[in-house]
Amino acid sequence: MREYRQNYTQYYTSGTAARKLAQPEYIRPERTQETELPDYARVRKADKRKGLQVAMNPAFAVFLALSVIATLAVCTLLLSMQAKVTSQSNMITRLQAEVEVLRDDNNAYEARINSSVDLEYIRDFAINQLGMIYPTEGQVVYYNLTESDYVRQYQDIPEAR
Numbered sequence: 691m692r693e694y695r696q697n698y699t700q701y702y703t704s705g706t707a708a709r710k711l712a713q714p715e716y717i718r719p720e721r722t723q724e725t726e727l728p729d730y731a732r733v734r735k736a737d738k739r740k741g742l743q744v745a746m747n748p749a750f751a752v753f754l755a756l757s758v759i760a761t762l763a764v765c766t767l768l769l770s771m772q773a774k775v776t777s778q779s780n781m782i783t784r785l786q787a788e789v790e791v792l793r794d795d796n797n798a799y800e801a802r803i804n805s806s807v808d809l810e811y812i813r814d815f816a817i818n819q820l821g822m823i824y825p826t827e828g829q830v831v832y833y834n835l836t837e838s839d840y841v842r843q844y845q846d847i848p849e850a851r
Contacts, residue, residue, distance in 0.1 A: 816822040831847070
């Protein structure tokens, strides 16, 4: 490799006031001695007699094969888990749609039941057919509830006065 020194600030004068650019000098590169590399930094080269065979340690080849097999197993496992998640997500969506349909049906049945009960007809039937009458003022007894959900009856209800 040839190395030239380019120095644009050196000028010389030869009898006139005009400056001329000095020619760059050829510098022979110094030869450096190649230092011996340690064993771990050397690249092992395949023997020319062996052809295309690669100089590889058998233990490294086994490790490389096992790592490839492990990688393929992990990828297969990942894909199967992703397929399960997708199928379960589709099942959840389908079941949610089914629940929504059942909820709509239940609401429709409840509305039909509520509309089929005619309270005016029941009152008229109770008064005219069964002979029931509204209670008088003395027949109604009110109890104070200590518990909000239910009343426990420990003795008979007292008679109206």
